[in-house]
Amino acid sequence: MTVPNGKRVPTPSDQRRCKPLTDQVLLDHFTKRDSQFHNVVGLYPLSKDSKVWFLAIDFDDDGWKEEIIVTKRVCENHGLHPIMERSRSGDGGHLCMFFSEEIEAAQAREMGTALLSEAAQKTHIRFRSYDRMFPNQDLLPSGGFGNLIALPLQRLARDAGNSVFVDEQFNPYADQWAFLDSVRRITAQQVNAIATLASANTGPLGNLAKFDSPIPHAVGQEKETDKQAPTTGNGSLRTGSRTPLSNADVPETITIIERSMLEISKTNLTPLAQNAVRRLAAFANPDFYRAQAMRQPVYNKPRIIYCGEETVDSILLPRGCRESVAALLTDAGCTVTFDDERNQGKRIRVKFIGSLRAPQSEAAKTMLEYDDGILVAPTGFGETVIAADLIAKRKTNTLIIIRSSSLMEQWRDRLEQFLTVKAKLPPLLTPTGRIIRRQHRYGHELCRDTSQGYCRLRTFPDYLG
Template sequence: MQLEQLYKQLAMFEKQKSDIENNIIAIKKEIERLSPFSKSDKIKLFRKLFIGNELVYAKHWISKDGLKKGYSPVSKTFKGTDYIPVNDHVIQQHLEGKVRMGTYAVKNQTLCSFLAIDLDKSSFVADARAIHTVCNAMDINAYFELSKSGNGIHIWFFFLEDVRARDARILGDLIITKAMDISDGIDMKSYDRLFPNQDYVAPDALGNLIALPLHFGSRSEGKTVFIDIDTMQPYENQWSILQNVLKISSQKLHSLIIDYARLTESTSLMPWEIKQEKLVLPKAVQMVLHNAIYIEKSVLSITLLNLLKRMASFYNPEFFMRQRQRLSTFNTPRVVSTYDLNERYIILPRGLYGKLKSFFKKHKVQMHIEDKRLNMKIPAQEFFLDLRSEQIKAKNEILKNDYSLLIAPPGFGKTAVASAVISEHGVATLILVHKTVLLEQWSKRLSEYFKIDIKSIGILGKGKKKLNGNLDVATLQSLKNRPELIENYSQIIIDEAHHMPAVSFEIPLKRFKGKYVLGLSATPKRKDGMEAIMYLQCGDIVHESVRESTVKHTLKTVTTQYDTFMDHFSMMLGEITEDDMRNRQIVDEIVKLSERKILVLSERIEHLNILWHMLEARGIDAVLLYGGLKTKEKRLQFEKTEDASIILSTSSYIGEGIDIGHLDTIIFTMPISYPERIIQYLGRIGRQGQQCLAIDFIDISVPMLKSSFNKRMRGYKKMGYVLAPVQTLFETV
């Protein structure tokens, strides 16, 4: 009986399904009958407005288990390269609800025919209306499509002719920037919600896609349709609206973006660095200082709130590097934002404190500050060292600021200055280093400067877990697993602070809630351009020392015969490592200079081992020093460096914080292009007033490597090195 009942229910459901399908067909026919547009008219209009790259289209898919879904380009063999071009049949299927289409915005690698902005936050209605206000002021027309979910909006702009994707995106930047001063729901991430989302698409790439509107299944639910943004109601006749779309001409586009494009041509400028609407400022702001800066939002105007967001945001250098190299920028944000928001506060990085004080003072806005930072006093450590005049100047500048950066070359005595600051502040201090070898080095210096037992200094890292809570040294890596430890200190000192932008280092530092932060570095610049993170966490540079020497150092260049067909840098380094003729040249130079104290740098441990064996075969003793050694072996080798004549080391190991002051010669065996690294390595040799020698091996037959030498020269010149003719080298050294 139960089975018979189930069969009856199934038959009833099948009849209901058939009735629904017949109703759908009838509705479609009625719509077609009432519409003045034929099927072919609609397809033609849809294709003209919404199709970007005609050579390919995407189709929506859902996995069998329903857990995965997305859009993929349609190809003949599903290999991803033999794409099927857009055709009238698939557009008709989309409009009838049989498939869901997506289109790739960029055509012919650099052009587009539309711009779209995707809004999907809970404030999407207010945000869309803000953009509508901006567009009215700019005298351009925007068309608002309610998304498939009904919880977002696509805003479409159509161009009279194909325009450069770059120009379309600049228009999008401009619209978003102006709308931010109307709606606080529009944030920095909106700059990454543009279609197209790149200026250029490589020949074998497609760029980002946008789901297309007017899918019948969604349309029948009042979604993926164009709406009146004021009433949020769909237009009664969608096709009439689309037929009468007012497009933006190239002349209009260029007139809108010409000044803005000039301002944002350089990636050092932010996309919002154009004339802002007049700031509306309160008489006073409420501010809490803790692990960050908390400012109450209740009295902040939208314009001021957005200004604060901008202060905590910066261009992502990786985005522009990838764009210059014509690589995909997918999942690479154009703007990095470091602020946070909750219902009560905008939360800004501590490093902005100085800028905020200056800004509010300039505009006569009172700051009511509640200081909740930890300021735990400890018995003061007496500092037993006479600082030089410039070191005293640096110390005094640091003491004027709670958050600060000291930039000074190797040999300046940053450790001594930091120790003097520890003595002056008299609070629980944690010193953070990024290499285990620096744990002992800092401990040794602190014990000397304060005349205390080295065992009384706490250490975390290198297998040691003895912290005393008053004066401790720890590796940044050791905090990754125990980030809560940083909350117990009133002051942190970060050695080689330019390493801080690494996410693994930045996260524990955000938990620090003490009063003082001091960053130390030989250079404020990073190769990836992310040094802004360092400033946002540590504060501004309060003292920068430039190495000025009356002694002229000498640079000797040695040309090699190395040549290659490789175009990948790491592969070249592999070949250079095993190039016997080139290695013999290096060893010959070392032997010639065996009376000097030499540091030999390479990028590869394998290369160092080859050179060490070649030197050993010629009866030359050398010390190997690199990060991969076991702790005991590393300590033994490091002890040997104190009176060693020749040290072979990886540049990454020796480059930062390692003190071997008796060396007077440095040999670069591998190409380095970044001048700031050269400055760091040159700072590892020479005592004050000592004349030094650098030897650089140039692979002139390889354009990429020859070019890297030109970049290195900037570092040599900055450190006072003069290129000497080979024949006069030993007369001048």
């Protein structure tokens, strides 16, 4: 439905009028050449009672051919017989599994998730692959249909060799209909066996970091001590059960480079070891499961949040994973060393002129014991004054990133209240290089910016070094 400003909004479920699916509609899909693709038919896999006749996993990243082949062979190791379809664009493919009877979508997806997790131990399966299943929901969303997948064998795409079923050399089968007729379907017992096996081991998502509540207590209750005691140290993520590695999976020695992130070379790390390293910085997204449980749309809500990054030669993890990655590799027989290339910043002359309450002093003392950490505390605890005390003790120029301009003003006022900075500040310049009058005393030594502005920076000013 289109509104006057041109934006499209979902049509209410009680006002939807779907076109009937007729033989002519299907015939147009299979035979009609329409450059606008108005004749393409799509399918919503979920039935009204949240069951499915098939499961499809979408692969369309660089290296999708290797990913789909490895996942297919993992399926075959479990006695399944999936088939591969090249996508309409030709830049990806679907791994399709057909069932002999309707299967609960949740169980089918649990099986698919477990198969992906097993394949990830043999090649690089990206975490977003877990979000590219059809269906992408365990339950039919309230007022919706779930996600849509285009039917294969669309004529115009088929002319280009796409939207067809292919063999392991990615060549189309000569007779597509005869091939489909020969496909062996998967039974409910097979689906249940794989899902049960995964649950009995590490779960269908495999080994992931665990997310702990910083101040655990029963729902609806609040301990008196919770109001005063923040969580300090290295954050609220902890390593789950690690994937067991052997010395054949890792090199004899490895040097991890510490910069803005930990840079871990892939050289001589097996796919199993690389997967284990990545999973130290990945955890299940609670927002996805909360929305799914409430039958809300899960679009753009990843099942797994991955805090790492990737280059051709290296895996990049947050610095908070330093201890866990060292333990993982050391336990496998690898000697781990670290090369510290972090920016040490510039020394500044700064003095804290405030005073801390006992809980604040304890939190600040604990934070100073770590190079990296997260302070989680209730509103009004005094995080800003603790930060000012830490800046004075570290005596290093500091970048403060804040989510809104109103908070930025609040931080400015508190820093000017609790800190005295003695420094010759460099000139403050406009983007065109013009010198402007400085409005605040600590514009460079204690640089503040909103998170949105920080993300827009293409190059970093010298004073951030």
